[in-house]
Amino acid sequence: xxxxxxxxxxxxxxxxxxxxxxxxxxxxxxxxxxxxxxxxxxxxxxxxxxxxxxxxxxxxxxxxxxxxxxxxxxxxxxxxxxxxxxxxxxxxxxxxxxxxxxxxxxxxxxxxxxxxxxxxxxxxxxxxxxxxxxxxxxxxx
Amino acid sequence: xxxxxxxxxxxxxxxxxxxxxxxxxxxxxxxxxxxxxxxxxxxxxxxxxxxxxxxxxxxxxxxxxxxxxxxxxxxxxxxxxxxxxxxxxxxxxxxxxxxxxxxxxxxxxxxxxxxxxxxxxxxxxxxxxxxxxxxxxxxxx
Numbered sequence: 371x372x373x374x375x376x377x378x379x380x381x382x383x384x385x386x387x388x389x390x391x392x393x394x395x396x397x398x399x400x401x402x403x404x405x406x407x408x409x410x411x412x413x414x415x416x417x418x419x420x421x422x423x424x425x426x427x428x429x430x431x432x433x434x435x436x437x438x439x440x441x442x443x444x445x446x447x448x449x450x451x452x453x454x455x456x457x458x459x460x461x462x463x464x465x466x467x468x469x470x471x472x473x474x475x476x477x478x479x480x481x482x483x484x485x486x487x488x489x490x491x492x493x494x495x496x497x498x499x500x501x502x503x504x505x506x507x508x509x510x511x
Numbered sequence: 512x513x514x515x516x517x518x519x520x521x522x523x524x525x526x527x528x529x530x531x532x533x534x535x536x537x538x539x540x541x542x543x544x545x546x547x548x549x550x551x552x553x554x555x556x557x558x559x560x561x562x563x564x565x566x567x568x569x570x571x572x573x574x575x576x577x578x579x580x581x582x583x584x585x586x587x588x589x590x591x592x593x594x595x596x597x598x599x600x601x602x603x604x605x606x607x608x609x610x611x612x613x614x615x616x617x618x619x620x621x622x623x624x625x626x627x628x629x630x631x632x633x634x635x636x637x638x639x640x641x642x643x644x645x646x647x648x649x650x651x652x
Contacts, residue, residue, distance in 0.1 A: 376518060
């Protein structure tokens with residue numbers, strides 16, 4: 371294992387109506403707002419095969435999150451006990467990689483219009499993965 | 512955006528029966544093998560709240576993947592045309608972060624036993640997130 375090489379590259383950036391932390395919903399599922407993902411020219415070839423209507427996991431780097439937090443409470447749950455961040459979807463975690471399932475509304479050149487992303491404006495995008503019911507739903511055992 | 516700070520930390524490591532590339536199934540869903548995730552002591556507090564039976568997304572850094580690939584074919588699909596990596600789940604991609612949904616079999620101290628992980632032995636683990644049906648299934652529109 372060589373941590374020196376676990377450096378992420380932004381493959382694109384989010385253009386979102388949410389400019390500040392308080393603007394964004396706690397989960398993208400709670401908004402119908404459309405966000406833009408601008409994929410940088412050097413990575414646009416990787417978009418080949420995507421089409422409107424696709425369900426996509428977007429992995430973002432939440433660059434404004436606190437990476438030192440290991441215990442947290444869910445938003446709006448100030449009376450609940452603290453929980454480990456790995457049992458929550460809190461953006462504050464050792465590697466602030468957010469995972470959000472979105473619907474691809476339109477893809478033109480290097481620009482994706484997606485519904486369901488809660489990321490703040492200017493958030494770096496690390497990866498785009500197609501949702502697959504066969505592997506992304508819980509197994510029985 | 513400051514890429515200097517997009518460096519990932521391993522919060523743990525996979526102990527797996529799959530030692531070499533050819534050993535691993537293309538998706539963890541295709542195996543019933545149990546893998547171990549050893550979470551490092553400094554991050555174990557973050558596991559609080561996890562319990563056997565939980566469905567968890569595991570984010571791993573596939574440190575043996577080719578990060579320069581933008582077009583690929585699915586394994587066993589050599590006759591199909593090339594596709595952009597963002598429309599596939601290929602491990603070769605600009606940020607080789609694998610996303611795998613597993614079933615937590617047992618958690619003791621800092622060790623998770625999970626079913627459904629296809630990662631090779633010694634693969635760094637970046638994050639553990641609880642699956643949530645409410646946000647991790649496709650939206651209608």
